Amino acid sequence: MPLTLTRALEAVLDGEDAEALRRATARLIEVYRSGAPPSAQVLRDPVSAAAYAAYRMPATHAAVSRVLRYAAEVVPGLAPRSLVDVGGGTGAAAWAVAEAFPGLGSVEVLDGSADALALGARIARNGPSVLAGARWTRRDLAANAPLPQADLATVSYVLGELPDDLGGRVVDAAMAAAGVVVVVEPGTPRGFAAVHAAREQLLAAGWHLVAPCPHEDACPLAAAGDWCHVGVRLDRTALHRRLKGASLGHEDEKVSYVVARREPAALPEGRVLRHPVTRKGMVRLEVCRADGNAAAEVVSKRQGPRYRAARHAGWGDRWPIGGTDPAD
Known part of the structure; x- marks a missing residue:
């Protein structure tokens, strides 16, 4: 049976202090629901990182997996050999990319939290070989250093946590580093605003859309004051239900996203x-x-x-x- 993220999380998080995880999860939920960019490092200690992995990794993984599926439908030959996961935290997006593209040969995850990176590396040792051998690099995105070169750059659940000017610089850096850029944010008005800004920035730089848009004109939903998003249903693990105090065995993750590359794609109708x-x-x-x-x-x-x-x-x-x- 292939190794899965769920099994990897269980292997690493089993035995963690459940009450400490619940308190840390409640704090994380409060931070993320505030809608404002955090003023300090959110994953500030090992307990916060563990709570984040249990509470957010399954949803982020499901969202990025769905986005990659949509992109591969539009570009069937999409087969990146290398990935840079920008602001990747504990590596949920990297897991999704590794599962979507079996030919992936190298992964580097960048994040400002040493605790998140350390935990992500532990979780990845229970996953595919490309993840077990990934590089986990601490990087302050505000430092404006060039990103490692890769075929694919993922920027998932990052831009909405950054000041607008820094978000734009991160998208520029991703374009300079990779031939395909994937931006994923929560499917909220704020999340979509960050995605829409990235979409306009990519188009202004001469890049071409892959998904979700069937055109490269102005977004009609943004013009109408609406927001473009999609719902992704995922199963909750027993730990996930306990940490969130939830009774349902599933949840629906709302996600906004854009995928773009340097070359034109045959967009759907x-x-x-x-x-x-x-x-x-x-x-x-x-x-x-x-x-x-x-x-x-x-x-x-x-x-x-x-x-x-x-x-x-x-x-x-x-x-x-x-x-x-x-x-x-």
């Missing part, structure tokens, strides 16, 4: 923006379209293959406007 609404004989989709507009589309049973395609469509999926039935 549309992207589903919300959960499709299914009624007898019809499906209503909210779609961002290749022409730069976002609008509702109602697909009826009389439309045959197009209707079957709509019934298979999910929030965040490409919308095959040509009517291809994904079941065929």
Whole structure:
């Protein structure tokens, strides 16, 4: 059975002081829900790092995994050999990349928290060989030092915690370091604002979008005061439920993201923006379209293959406007 992040977390966190983890988790939740950039290092000690790993790694991993799946659908030949994970903390994004791309040969995780990096390295020793051999490097992003060169740079759950000017410098550094950049933030208005700023910065630098956008025009949701995000459902572990005081066996992580690269990609004709609404004989989709507009589309049973395609469509999926039935 392949090693998984869940098993790795269990192997490393088993035996930790449960009450200390609960207190640290409550503090982290309060910090992240405040919506303001932290004024000090959040993962400031081993207990905070352990709480973060138990509470946030599964959700971050699930979100980045879904984003990478969307990117690979648009660029089927996407196969990075090297990764730099910027602000990677305990390495959740690195786990997602290693699982998505079996040919990955090298990983470097950068973060300002020595405790997060040390814990991430311990967790990674229970994972794939590329993670077990990863480099875990302490780096102050405000220092403006160049990032290590890599095929892929991930910047996940980082920009929203930085001042706007520093966030822009981090995106510039990622573009200088890699041929593909993945930016992931919480699917909130603030998180989307950080993603949208990165999108505009990437486009202004001459980069090309891969996902989620089916076009490179102005974002119609931002123009309307809305925000683009997608929901990712993940199973909660027993430890996760205990730390959050939760009863449900799953949770829905809302995520905003952008993936871009130096070369143009064959973008889809549309992207589903919300959960499709299914009624007898019809499906209503909210779609961002290749022409730069976002609008509702109602697909009826009389439309045959197009209707079957709509019934298979999910929030965040490409919308095959040509009517291809994904079941065929």
